[in-house]
Amino acid sequence: MSYTAHFRVWRGDAEGGDLGDFQVEVNEGEVVLDIIHRLQATQAGDLAVRWNCKAGKCGSCSAEINGRPRLMCMTRMSTFAEDETVTVTPMRAFPVIKDLVTDVSFNYEKARQVPAFAPPKNLQPGEYRMAQVDVERSQEFRKCIECYLCQDTCHVVRDHEENKKAFAGPRFLMRIAELDMHPLDAKDRQHAAQEEFGLGFCNITKCCTEVCPEHIKITDNALIPMKERVVDRKYDPLVWLGSKIGRRPER
Amino acid sequence: MTETEKHNYDVIVIGAGGAGLRAAIAAREAGMRVAVICKSLFGKAHTVMAEGGIAASMGNVNSNDNWQVHFRDTMRGGKFLNNWRMAELHAKEAPQRVWELETYGALFDRTVDGKISQRNFGGHEYPRLAHVGDRTGLELIRTLQQKIVSLQQDDGQGGPASDGKLKVFAECTITELLKDDGGRISGAFGYWRESGRFVLFRAPAVILATGGIGKSFKVTSNSWEYTGDGHALALRAGSTLLNMEFVQFHPTGMVWPPSVKGILVTESVRGDGGVLRNSDGKRFMFNYVPSVFRGQYAETEEEGDRWYTDPDHNKRPPELLPRDEVARAINSEVKAGRGSPHGGVFLDIASRRSAEEILRRLPSMHHQFKELADVDITSEPMEVGPTCHYVMGGVEVDPDTAAAARVPGLFAAGEVAGGMHGSNRLGGNSLSDLLVFGRRAGVGAAEYVSALGGEYPAVTDAQIDEAAKSALAPFDAAGVDASENPYTLHQELQQSMNDLVGIIRKADEMEQALKTLDDLKARAQHVAVEGHRQFNPGWHLALDLRNMLAVSECVARAALIREESRGGHTRDDFPEMSSQWRQVNLICSLQPSGSVDVVQQPMVSMREDLIGLFETDELSKYLTNEELAQLPSKEA
Ligand SMILES: Cc1cc2nc3c(=O)[nH]c(=O)nc-3n(C[C@H](O)[C@H](O)[C@H](O)COP(=O)(O)OP(=O)(O)OC[C@H]3O[C@@H](n4cnc5c(N)ncnc54)[C@H](O)[C@@H]3O)c2cc1C
Ligand code: SF4
Ligand code: SF4
Ligand code: FES
Numbered sequence: 001m002s003y004t005a006h007f008r009v010w011r012g013d014a015e016g017g018d019l020g021d022f023q024v025e026v027n028e029g030e031v032v033l034d035i036i037h038r039l040q041a042t043q044a045g046d047l048a049v050r051w052n053c054k055a056g057k058c059g060s061c062s063a064e065i066n067g068r069p070r071l072m073c074m075t076r077m078s079t080f081a082e083d084e085t086v087t088v089t090p091m092r093a094f095p096v097i098k099d100l101v102t103d104v105s106f107n108y109e110k111a112r113q114v115p116a117f118a119p120p121k122n123l124q125p126g127e128y129r130m131a132q133v134d135v136e137r138s139q140e141f142r143k144c145i146e147c148y149l150c151q152d153t154c155h156v157v158r159d160h161e162e163n164k165k166a167f168a169g170p171r172f173l174m175r176i177a178e179l180d181m182h183p184l185d186a187k188d189r190q191h192a193a194q195e196e197f198g199l200g201f202c203n204i205t206k207c208c209t210e211v212c213p214e215h216i217k218i219t220d221n222a223l224i225p226m227k228e229r230v231v232d233r234k235y236d237p238l239v240w241l242g243s244k245i246g247r248r249p250e251r
Numbered sequence: 252m253t254e255t256e257k258h259n260y261d262v263i264v265i266g267a268g269g270a271g272l273r274a275a276i277a278a279r280e281a282g283m284r285v286a287v288i289c290k291s292l293f294g295k296a297h298t299v300m301a302e303g304g305i306a307a308s309m310g311n312v313n314s315n316d317n318w319q320v321h322f323r324d325t326m327r328g329g330k331f332l333n334n335w336r337m338a339e340l341h342a343k344e345a346p347q348r349v350w351e352l353e354t355y356g357a358l359f360d361r362t363v364d365g366k367i368s369q370r371n372f373g374g375h376e377y378p379r380l381a382h383v384g385d386r387t388g389l390e391l392i393r394t395l396q397q398k399i400v401s402l403q404q405d406d407g408q409g410g411p412a413s414d415g416k417l418k419v420f421a422e423c424t425i426t427e428l429l430k431d432d433g434g435r436i437s438g439a440f441g442y443w444r445e446s447g448r449f450v451l452f453r454a455p456a457v458i459l460a461t462g463g464i465g466k467s468f469k470v471t472s473n474s475w476e477y478t479g480d481g482h483a484l485a486l487r488a489g490s491t492l493l494n495m496e497f498v499q500f501h502p503t504g505m506v507w508p509p510s511v512k513g514i515l516v517t518e519s520v521r522g523d524g525g526v527l528r529n530s531d532g533k534r535f536m537f538n539y540v541p542s543v544f545r546g547q548y549a550e551t552e553e554e555g556d557r558w559y560t561d562p563d564h565n566k567r568p569p570e571l572l573p574r575d576e577v578a579r580a581i582n583s584e585v586k587a588g589r590g591s592p593h594g595g596v597f598l599d600i601a602s603r604r605s606a607e608e609i610l611r612r613l614p615s616m617h618h619q620f621k622e623l624a625d626v627d628i629t630s631e632p633m634e635v636g637p638t639c640h641y642v643m644g645g646v647e648v649d650p651d652t653a654a655a656a657r658v659p660g661l662f663a664a665g666e667v668a669g670g671m672h673g674s675n676r677l678g679g680n681s682l683s684d685l686l687v688f689g690r691r692a693g694v695g696a697a698e699y700v701s702a703l704g705g706e707y708p709a710v711t712d713a714q715i716d717e718a719a720k721s722a723l724a725p726f727d728a729a730g731v732d733a734s735e736n737p738y739t740l741h742q743e744l745q746q747s748m749n750d751l752v753g754i755i756r757k758a759d760e761m762e763q764a765l766k767t768l769d770d771l772k773a774r775a776q777h778v779a780v781e782g783h784r785q786f787n788p789g790w791h792l793a794l795d796l797r798n799m800l801a802v803s804e805c806v807a808r809a810a811l812i813r814e815e816s817r818g819g820h821t822r823d824d825f826p827e828m829s830s831q832w833r834q835v836n837l838i839c840s841l842q843p844s845g846s847v848d849v850v851q852q853p854m855v856s857m858r859e860d861l862i863g864l865f866e867t868d869e870l871s872k873y874l875t876n877e878e879l880a881q882l883p884s885k886e887a
Contacts, residue, residue: 013785020389029508029624045789050292050473054300055514055619057389058295074622097445098786108293112412117356125350126309129365135358139383142358142390146294182356225603 001028002084007035009047010089013098019087020044026077032088033061033072037101048099056213059147063100064089069149069211091152092159106164107148112170114197117179118187134183141178141222143214144171148216150208156201167198170208170218177222180229194230199223254392255715256450260286262696263452264440265481266460267386269685270665270692273348274458277693278401279417286401286418286452288441290476293421294396297462297474298685299387302517302615304370304380305686306679307345311366312378313562318342319864320376325680326865328374328573329643330818331833331873332494332544335857336391337648337671341680341687348686349381355398357390359383371522374573374677376560385517385615391682423450425480426794427718428457428488428516428661431708436488436660438710440718444791447784448852451717455707456696459485459646459655459663460689460860464498464806467799468639469742469749472504472515478795481667481803485646486801486847490655492839493669495802496809497819499676500754502527502577504638506595511623513638516598516616518678520633521570523612524559525600527581528632529589533597536569539580541871543828544572554661575675575818578637578698582754585636595636601629637754643676643819644809645669647838652695653688660699660708664692674818725780725793734779737793739764744771744799752807757823768804775800802845812837814850830875859883 005026008019022043023113024035033051040047050059054073061072066087080086080129094102095190151169152158163192176197180189204227262278264271267289272407275287290294308321322342326333344679353359355514359381360368368745369378383390399419400412407413438453451675465473482492512704521527529535540548548569549555557569581616583597600609610617613628620626620633646663647656648670655661665685716887719812728734751764775796780789815829816822836852864872871879 027509030510032625034510040788045738045780046787048786048788052291052295052297053300054474054511055300057386057615058291058299058474060292060295076622101786103447104292107464112400112403112447114324114400116404117398119354119356125347125354128350128353130358130361131365132361132368139358139360142383143386144393147391175596179356185356200378208615235532251427 002026005035005077005080005082006085008085009039009099010034011044011047011099012096014096017096017099019089030077031073032065032075032077032086035077036072036087036088048097048101050101054076057145059145062091062147062149062152064091064152069152071147071149071213073190082133091148093152093157096150104148107146107151107169107171110168111175113168114172114175115183115189115192116159117185118185120186120224126182130183134209137181137221138178140216141174143216143247144174145214147213149211149213151229153207153211155205156198157209163198163201167201170202170223173197173199173202173226174216174218174222177226180226190226193226198225199230202227252450256448258286258450258452260284260452260454261700262456262458262693263288263454263483264458264460265439266296266665266667267293267419267421268298268392268460268462268463268665269395269682270667270689271296271460272399273394273686273689274460274664274693274696275417276395276398276402278697280348280459281694281697283697284416286420286425286454288425288439288452290424290444291422293419294392297393297476298390298682300472300474300515301391301682302515303372303519303522303769304382304387304679305345305391305682306343306372306375306379306677307349307381307683308377308379309346309349309369309381310377311362311370316377316379316647319796321345321379321846322861323691323864324375326673328677328680330828331673332817332854333673334650334670335861337688339861340650340691341671344687345683348683348690352394352686355394355401358393359390370519371567371571372678373518373521373577375679377833380522380679382519385519385613387499387682389565401504402551412527419755420450424794426722426792428484429714430488430658430717431710433708433820434489434658435708436658437708440715442722442784445481447787447788447790449722450717451710453707453710455701455703456660456662456700458653458692458696459661459667460692461667464579464802465639465642467744467748467803467806469745470504470513470637471639472501472513473639479662479746479798480795481800482645482805483801485655485658485661485663485667486805486841488661489841490657490658490661491647492631492805493644493647493836494674495642495669495805495839496813496837497643497674497802498639498806499574499577499641499643499819500637501582501640502574502637503598503635504640505624506591506634507593507624510586510707514619514623515638515640516633516635518574519615520598520616523600524603525598526568526570526603527577528597528599529584530591531589534570534578535584535589536572536577539576539583540569540572541576544576548572548796560662569802572682573677574677575821578754581635581637581820582796591634593634597632599632606630617781639749641681642666643669643672643674644806650755650792651691652698653692654695654699662692662696664688669714674820703713722794725778725790726784728777728779735774735777737778737780737789737796740771740775740778740796741792741799743767744796744803748803752803752810755821755823757809758811760790761807764807765804768800768807772800801841801847805849808838808849809839810846812851830873830878833873834875
């Protein structure tokens with residue numbers, strides 16, 4: 001059940017690089033990351049790749065496989081024909097460090113800019129009461145494993161380095177939505193979403209949603225509702241106030 | 252002198268999992284300047300993989316729960332070998348630590364009255380595990396990560412977030428701890444993965460929070476980071492490791508396809524109603540209830556099934572016995588020829604719960620089996636078998652401050668620390684351990700540093716040169732004849748630990764393992780790597796290999812000495828639990844020659860009020876006759 005596959009893997013660093021050709025063994029049930037590891041162990045000991053969990057939980061092994069942003073550990077070899085060439089390249093939206101490893105510090109900078117959860121002042125630890133239906137919306141967004149595939153895909157920054165300063169990307173706009181929908185968060189998030197994090201750049205193409213390995217409905221459930229709230233509020237600040245007060249927990 | 256980037260801090264934390272991050276938060280809140288260093292990107296530590304939940308006796312689902320019951324369960328799970336003071340602190344403080352997470356922004360699943368929901372898990376008397384579906388670890392790590400950001404924003408005082416007083420150094424690996432002439436911690440030395448350049452962190456206090464050792468075994472649920480670095484760093488710095496023979500094999504890892512063998516199948520599957528069957532379709536766990544647990548578990552399938560809805564009047568099914576029991580049972584069934592096609596047993600939830608409920612409660616398990624094994628767990632059983640999961644042994648620490656033995660300024664918390672879980676850890680007790688002792692380590696380190704009054708131990712240039720030289724050794728060997736490939740050595744190590752010091756152990760096999768380890772150690776001197784220092788996994792593995800070898804030797808030596816079976820240590824040649832051995836901790840230290848020395852150290856007797864929480868009947872299963880004779884008589 002083993003066969004030999006033709007792999008093309010991008011090798012190089014910030015200075016430049018090229019696709020390297022490899023003939024490599026593939027066994028039943030394997031995923032692309034297994035093959036990359038086999039290359040490391042047998043043909044290219046210094047091939048750089050990030051990974052941790054090998055189970056789709058940590059979001060480390062992001063790359064582009066035949067041009068599509070994916071997790072290497074969740075891409076099964078059985079999705080390719082045996083004679084198909086499998087091309088693995090690093091995420092395009094971020095600067096290359098070496099081989100398949102990119103510099104994703106952009107994301108950590110954006111994460112640091114989003115104002116943290118503001119706990120309600122009148123509640124002590126242990127006193128929080130929230131209904132399951134009210135936490136579910138934000139919980140969906142907290143499934144995010146920070147693989148940054150959505151960031152890699154979004155056309156606003158994919159080939160537009162110049163937009164990175166003003167646009168936080170789907171992952172962090174979703175983080176703002178998550179806090180905005182948190183039943184007990186005590187901060188106004190909507191103004192900042194629009195003015196500081198670039199929600200206006202998003203034209204709801206849903207490309208981010210398509211690549212999300214956690215199947216989070218980023219566009220439909222986070223970005224569009226966030227846009228609607230911002231619009232409502234522009235005309236009527238009371239709408240926003242009302243929505244926050246209305247979502248106070250009943251006790 | 253070696254060209255080296257240098258940083259000065261009050262406290263450095265090695266590890267950015269739950270323990271490390273909670274420690275960093277506590278140390279920063281105590282006014283310290285703190286650096287957090289981790290091998291992977293920030294937010295990717297192993298903690299992210301935890302699934303089932305975090306144990307804390309909040310009593311939200313069953314109000315009979317309290318710290319005493321949690322303490323009892325923990326001691327039982329560990330077969331009374333736990334450091335009882337740690338188990339006590341853990342049980343008492345866990346609820347506060349979980350509630351605190353909500354103030355950082357965590358969103359746990361809720362009960363109908365809006366409190367944090369709690370689920371059943373093996374060995375826990377009441378529903379006790381706070382959870383978020385089956386991705387609790389992700390919630391924990393993201394919450395702590397976001398709390399770190401929040402503290403940085405506070406330090407920015409209204410301006411941009413500032414990392415001047417709390418900084419994360421990601422993809423940076425520590426290879427050596429440094430000490431001054433007086434034997435006190437003075438710093439840590441490491442390299443950047445990205446550039447391969449060296450970096451020195453000067454600090455009077457180091458907190459180890461590096462996690463476990465699973466990558467020394469072939470079949471494991473652990474990631475590449477689990478190479479026992481913290482254990483080895485502590486050893487080399489002159490500290491000691493406690494009870495390293497206790498390694499937890501989780502009963503349910505995936506067994507098929509081969510490339511995913513070992514990946515965890517969460518215990519929540521059983522907590523939520525899943526049952527284990529052999530190839531005859533029989534729920535075999537009913538045959539494997541050991542005498543110490545007799546009377547505490549259901550004896551018929553009907554009673555076990557009733558327990559899920561009426562736990563006050565029924566006993567729990569034996570599928571929820573502590574992990575060591577279930578893992579051994581599966582091992583026996585497979586050996587007896589009643590296994591599944593790929594050498595495991597069947598874990599069936601499909602016939603027991605509706606598809607809708609399975610999808611809601613176990614979404615990431617459903618996803619994992621669908622994507623990796625082409626199995627739909629809402630309609631088919633899973634195939635599962637034991638996988639190396641957790642190490643109970645670890646750095647010997649002071650329970651209250653997390654200070655490591657023998658080395659002033661060194662602290663340890665989380666999986667790298669020993670004692671808390673005795674011979675076997677209960678599910679959910681790790682995440683709570685991380686928070687309780689992570690916080691204590693942060694506070695402990697801050698107190699230690701404050702007491703120094705600004706006088707910080709020195710680091711010499713010679714020490715830096717020495718550390719650099721040892722890290723570069725694998726490059727020098729390149730091109731030399733008879734050089735060794737680190738990947739090959741690693742595979743051989745994993746194979747022998749799995750086969751010879753695995754779930755069932757025998758004296759002659761362990762002696763053989765020790766010989767193999769000696770041989771591997773010698774060959775590891777000649778490990779050579781190609782390429783240059785920039786992001787070079789071959790080089791990284793070559794350095795990790797030294798740690799894995801040292802730690803594996805501790806496991807094998809201690810396992811050979813302990814002539815009894817208890818928790819995560821099963822001896823084919825000594826199948827019984829011995830109350831004499833319960834009084835013994837095995838302490839590993841490193842000899843100047845580089846070999847591991849193991850000594851026996853008597854266990855401190857449990858405090859009277861804690862002993863009083865158990866019935867004499869139960870105690871008689873664990874304690875020696877002399878100990879029993881000394882028990883204060885109980886009032887009627
Ligand atoms: C699949 C799985 C599921 C689990 N589920 C549960 C559960 O439901 N409930 C539960 O309680 N427990 C569970 N556990 C156990 C629990 O997740 C771990 O024991 C726990 O997360 C360990 O946390 P830690 O903070 O000690 O270390 P980790 O989270 O592993 O972090 C270790 C850190 O140390 C860093 N590090 C290591 N070496 C070095 C070095 N040399 N230099 C610099 N940095 C270094 C790493 O980069 C990492 O950041 C599970 C474990 C697994 C594998
Ligand atoms: S929906 Fe918005 S955020 Fe997502 S890819 Fe399109 S433009 Fe980018
Ligand atoms: S939202 Fe989805 S695609 Fe984007 S970082 Fe999170 S998990 Fe990855
Ligand atoms: S390795 Fe963790 S998501 Fe792929």
